[in-house]
Amino acid sequence: MKPLIIASILTAAIAGSAVAQSSMSGQVATGVDQVMTRDGTRYACTGIGAESRTDPRWSGFPAKLVFAANDGGYLSQVATRIADGQGRTVFEVQDCGPWLLLDLPKGRYTVNATAHDGQGRNYESRAIMTVGAGGQTETVVRFPDLAG
Incomplete structure (x- = not known):
């Protein structure tokens, strides 16, 4: 169970980082x-x-x-x-x-x-x-x- 939780947290963190970088450049949002x-x-x-x-x-x-x-x-x-x-x-x-x-x-x-x-x-x-x-x-x- 713990490896699944850790993997989920890492996946969310990586995805969130990519969205934040794209949003800062204005490309995804606008x-x-x-x-x-x-x-x-x-x-x-x-x-x-x-x-x-x-x-x-x-x-x-x-x-x-x-x-x-x-x-x-x-x-x-x-x-x-x-x-x-x-x-x-x-x-x-x-x-x-x-x-x-x-x-x-x-x-x-x-x-x-x-x-x-x-x-x-x-x-x-x-x-x-x-x-x-x-x-x-x-x-x-x-x-x-x-x-x-």
Whole structure:
């Protein structure tokens, strides 16, 4: 009986340690730095920390949105809706940023984003993003009324 109890305690401790390490990096709890798929579109919420910003995986995404306050500071937890040239929503995500990388086909898109100031106020911003045939298109979505 004692070996079974000890084994159970060790297993729980190891599992708890792995979850704590993953949670501290933000990867398990929030999906930060993980490539995910939603409605057929591959995407990643990233850009927090120097290591994240230099990850070589991100260069393979044709579209990169950068969310910034009026002073240029990065914003996270931005709700984003992307519509194609006909106005149809092609992608939507909550609480992403400061970078949102997307595997979108070539085309022109309208980006509608909502950021929060932590005091219950929402700020809206809109940008036009054109995804080309080669390389990565970077579009900065600015929130001029939101202090960084």
